[in-house]
Every structure is written in C-alpha cells, then in structure tokens.
Amino acid sequence: MTKATPDHVIGTNRKALYDYAIEQKLEAGIVLVGTEVKSLREGKVNLRESYASVDSGQVILHQCHIGGYSHGNQMNHEPIRPRKLLLHQKEIQKIHGKVQQAGLTLIPLRMYFNSRGLAKVELALARGKKHYDRRETVKKREANREIQRAMKSSKS
DSSP: OOOOOOOEEEEEOHHHHHHEEEEEEEEEEEOOOTTHHHHHHTTOEEOTTOEEEEETTEEEEESOEEOOOTTOOTTOOOSBOOEEEEOOHHHHHHHHHHHTSTTEEEEEEEEEEOTTSOEEEEEEEEEEOOHHHHHHHHHHHHHHHHHHHHHHHHHO
16 A cells, blocks of 8 residues: 655645635646646746636636746747636536626635646635735734744743
8 A cells, every 4th residue: 555645735825815715625637738847846836816717618727827947948838828727517517606606716725736746726716805804814813823922932
C-alpha cells in the first residue's frame, strides 16, 4: 500500500478570503497547453484578479496569469487567456444555478498539484463582503492573535 503524498500548492488567492464570504468549495481540473505545466511547476501563477464563469455549459477561468516558462522559446504560451475547467456536467449545472442567484461569484482559492501530479484548481462559490464585514474580519483576526499571544506567554 502506497502512502498518498499531500497536495503541492502552487499559488493561492489570499485576497479572496478577505473580500468574499466562502459558501461552498469544490475541486476542478484545468486544461493546460504548451509550457503552462512547466511554468506551474516553477510556481509562476497569480490568481489575484481571476474569476470563473459558466459559459455555454463550460466553466471558464478568466484573468489567471501563468507566467512564461524560463527555458521556453517563441512558442511559449500566452500568460493571460481563458482556460477551461474540468467538472462533471451535474456539478456545472448546480454551479450555474447558484451563480444565477444574486451576489454569488465563482472564484479560485488556490491552484495545486494533487498526489497524482495533476494540476487542480480549488474553486469557491462566494458572496462579496461589505466594507463593515471586512472590518469585522480584521477585528476577529486581531482578537485571535491577542488570545494566542496571551496563551503563549502564560505557558512560559
């Protein structure tokens, strides 16, 4: 019996957790061409401004920047292009129904290689936070840090 290796995270969208309230997470494969996989292995990905949409029965990832491969030639891939995400048709229909609701958005949280070496994207159905919600998130995080510091200082 072989031991499964943990996922190798390539890039994360940390701003997404600040700007959005996550309602549901799901995993999707991604269709890559040319030198994109080699660039991902070098960690050249930026998910900050990216989002996904459902277009004619397919989920498409927009504005995801995968940098050029360092040892590539003139046949390198285009850094920003729409990329198709691989999901089952039932999942796509469910997502499409939820995205049609007011305020829900499909955003990528992280991109990683799974234990089999396949590139995957963790998507989230999220609702945009209001300005006061963001301030409340910061307050909770600061309070948790203070609690952790107090517990740490009381142990020693």
